[in-house]
Amino acid sequence: MLFNTIDFAIFLPIVFILYWFVVNKNLKLQNLLIVFASYVFYGFWDWRFLSLILFSTTVDYVVGRKLAEEKNTNNRKKLLWLSIFVNIGLLGFFKYYNFFLDNFVKAFSFFGSEINANSLQIILPIGISFYTFQTLSYTIDVYRNKLEPTKDFISFAAFVSFFPQLVAGPIERATNLLPQFYKKRHFKYAFAVDGLQQILWGLFKKIVIADNAAVIANEIFNNSPDYSGSTLVVGAVFFTFQIYGDFSGYSDIAIGTAKLFGFKLKQNFAFPYFSRDIAEFWRRWHISLSSWFKDYVYIPLGGSRGSIRNKVRNVFIIFIISGFWHGAKWTFIIWGLLNAIYFLPLLIAKKNRINLDSIAKSKFLPTFLDFFKIIITFSLTVFAWIFFRAENLTHAFNYISEIFSESLFTYPQLSNIRFVFSSLLIFVFMLIEWFGRNNKYAIENVASIKNRLVRWLIYFSILLVIIIFFKNNQEFIYFQF
Amino acid sequence: MKKFIGHFIVFSFAFFALLFLLDRVVTRGLRKSQTSLHYNLNKIYNGEINADIVINGSSKARMQISTRIIDSILNVNSYNLGMRGAEFNPQNFQFKQYLKHNTKPKIVIQVVSFGYLHKYEELISYEKFIPYLNKKEVRELCKQYKGFTFLDYHVPFMKYAGQYDLIINGLLNTIGVDRNKDTSYKGYSSQNKKWDATFEDFKKSNPDGFSVKMDSLYKTEFEKYITNCATKNIKLYLVYPPTYHESKKYMHNRAEIITYYKNMANKYQISFLDYSDNELTLSKDNFYNSQHLNKKGAEIFTEILANNINQINTPQIHE
Known part of the structure; x- marks a missing residue:
């Protein structure tokens, strides 16, 4: 179901x-x-x-x-x-x-x-x-x-x-x-309302963000030979949001549903696309899996202790297994490998645990340096997702080679209204995520707004947008794993 | 718990009221819309067509029979009700609605084709029916196809779920803004295009061609449609339009289908005008794909058709 x-x-x-x-x-x-x-x-x-x-x-x-x-x-x-x-x-x-x-x-x-x-x-x-x-x-x-x-x-x-x-x-x-x-x-009113609110936000992420981004990402990935490098970049970026909306949306619905029955599940995503380095990204993305691998594989292997050789070995093992966990395909293994390569310099330089605090804490906007780091981390993630989404390694390499061609500097072959519309939606979504980044999920604080009319108007708006974008039976990506 | 249930019920009621209001606004807007999707159906329900000659069919009617030429040669007021992608069932439905809300035509040109009596699982261009889903007859039509759910019929606004283009159009029409108005001339939509690559793609994906099954229920309903026209004293012409000659070998039971229409015409003493082997079919210059004539081809074809009708039965047109 x-x-x-x-x-x-x-x-x-x-x-x-x-x-x-x-x-x-x-x-x-x-x-x-x-x-x-x-x-x-x-x-x-x-x-x-x-x-x-x-x-x-x-x-x-x-x-x-x-x-x-x-x-x-x-x-x-x-x-x-x-x-x-x-x-x-x-x-x-x-x-x-x-x-x-x-x-x-x-x-x-x-x-x-x-x-x-x-x-x-x-x-x-x-x-x-x-x-x-x-x-x-x-x-x-x-x-x-x-x-x-x-x-x-x-x-x-x-x-x-x-x-x-x-x-x-x-x-x-x-x-x-x-x-x-x-x-x-025991049934707790506030806990149940919080659950419903999180379900609502999860549905928004899935139906409005992921399913819309999927239309563009699928079109571009499924017909990648027909598109210019710049369009392929757009495809990869849209897939980046698709997978985030899809998977974190599912997690929000799951956690929210559990709350309705009085259960507290672990947070699975913590605004990963605002990460300032890859180590932070992995502390914020699919937290329950990352921490599982850390506790049951990485630490028993020695973790970040021991010689450089052991550290490197452990990082490669953990990321490759993590990739392989997602599916029996070489593309997932390369995706894991790529993340290990991103992670390794931080580990060796002992900088893998520098960004433990919340991003731009008590500030409206990040500093220029943080913003730059976020963009770099995001770009690296987008690049790795190409392997994750590609049908096979040939597809992934062809996709990447077309990106790094002259056509990268052409205007993307996307002038339709859906592209503009979906981009706008993602922008608004990221703004909401940014302002809610210190919560468990972006709209967690809405429940504490005293004025019921304002609170309900927010819920109505989200519900309406969900209905407007609703399509029947759109599967979740992570079901296949 | 009581508080939670109570608030949930009040919230749901308030939200349903909002959905109901939105449903009314969007539906009202769309029923005024002049986009090609809604234009004909809106005109039919508003009783604004009232033509002497009605052209029924799929895109093969809409894009291939020029009402301008029919009007000028036969000196009548014609209207093309062709519906993109529609087979017999939605066409028949639309024509029934036409008869209910407009004066009956003297002549109906019914474009029949390879897929006319084939039953499709999905209602193509179903979006045009959404603003009328509260009408019993529209619901009955839609229920014959996959796609619509219980919620679409019974929960306000849910029929517009996922249809943001329709919602925007509906809202804009409410304030008098009509985007993408239909550019057809009395339902005829000319296609000023050159031959495209779709036939080449088709050949690659269907190298052995294909057959089409005529639905037995459709056949029965088709005969009822013919007798109904006769009862109402509407002269019916069955027209098989030209298709590019090279495509014929890919349609295995084409001859059988054409024979069926011939037999029907003989059985009910109506005219069957078969242009499937007309010389127009020999040149790509007349088509933009294997199944559709372009503007040039359509206009030559309509001229031939109008002259043929004129020769067969001039007095009835001007009675």
Whole structure:
């Protein structure tokens, strides 16, 4: 089920009413309702793959229980590896089997040996990269004794399948989300209003910004040989906003929906396009994934400690894995690699943690230097997104080579009204984001405006713009990951 | 919780009231609009056409039959109701509305073509019907196609969701600003263009050509349409227009379709004017793509057509 559909608009109030009015007195029933609703939500896409979620849930629940009983370090390690093997195994089979097979065959044929291997017609279960990482975080934290393993299977199943963030995150940590299922939730007016407000902003980002930017980005990327370098730059910039609006919009809807049920999820985006360097960008972009990799891969590898060689190795590993997590394509790996290259000079110069404060704090505008840094970081990001969006490496390299041709200095081949209109929308959107950059999401402060008329006028305006730009069944990009 | 639900209900009511108001304003504006999308339907519903000769069809009518030439040769008041991309069903719907709101014509020139009786899944140029979606008959037409949802029919303004061009046009028309006015002459839209590359692209993507299935329900309705014209004493001409000769081999069941129209004409004793092999079809100079005549071709074709009609039945036109 997509958040931006009528199905969800019907589903959400039904679950909300059942949750707060029918099963509100019984915590177990509330959690059971969440599991049921989450399975319905997922089953709308393909009910057969519910078995995978249930399997992953059962394995990690049992492993968690066994870890609690097991004192022997070796046996504990074995249990951890069992969980990793099952979860990564599922992910590997459904997401990467054909990739490895194809590359294996190509590698052999390169060296003169022809292998006949048929790739399988495998459907990628949506959200698999998200929920497998979420369950893994539980087992690893239990193994590290950071978390008490749960005895409550229903709460654990609700934690794994929690519908607001099941298919595209934020990837929650068991340490944050699981304990929330143990406690009775009380309805709080301000929290629920905040949730609705965040849903509204998420829908705006998705429907108004991402879906509009997608029209131009898709046209340019799908027909890139027909366009000049300057137009291709425009295409890459529009994709940059498309992916931000799409993914951060989804996260906002997910976090807002969770708030309606009394849950607090982690912030997943913190105005990444205002970052002053790439390290800051990665602290602000897809925070739940970046921090997952940091805690469970980067730090165990040694992180930024040790020799320069180790530091460089760790950075490359983390960014390449991060790229590969997005999909079984070389374009994602190059995208990760490129980000590692951007990041490395900062790490070596020990400047990767200089921009930890909020941007232009208590100022109306950034300083010229900060503005310059923001533009440079943004440009580097735009360049990397070309690989992310391209169909394959040839497409990406052709796209880039056309950008760096004489046609870069021509006027973009876009004179239609949609281009002007979409650019204007993005400009207004970025202004709102700028003025709301010190909040969890840009319009968070609207709820605190005392004058109800003003507050409602703002909501009405946003809702109207959403309706005006609404198109049926526009998928979210991150569903494919 | 009570406070939350209460505020939510009040908020929703207020927002629905706003949507209702906007719906009224935009719809009213669009019903005055003279853009090519809404022009004909608005004129039909306002009873402003009242022609002696009505030309029905798709873009093959709209772009190929000049009302100026028909008027001058037959000395009548004609109007071209051709709808871009429309097959039988929307054409038939539009004509029914025409008869309801305008005086009945003496003659109908019905342009039939390869895809005329083929049922499409989507209603092409459905946007023209949106301002009239509150009318039962329009809703019934739209419900036969994919695209419209429950919300479009029942929630105010939702029918304009995603249609910002329509919304802007509607709002501007409300204050008297009409953008992109229709430039056709009584529905005829001449195409002063040279041969383009679409046929070459078509050949690449359909090297083996294609067939078109005539919908059985459409066939039945088509016969009803013919008898209805006869009952109302409207002289009906079925016209198969020229298409570029090289394109014929890509339309596998073309001969079968033309035979069907011939048989219908014989069965109901009406004229079938077949220009599919006219010498106009031999030169690219007369076309801008394989299926449509350009201005030059259209004007030659209309002259031939008007003269043929004149020869067949002059007295009826001037009765």
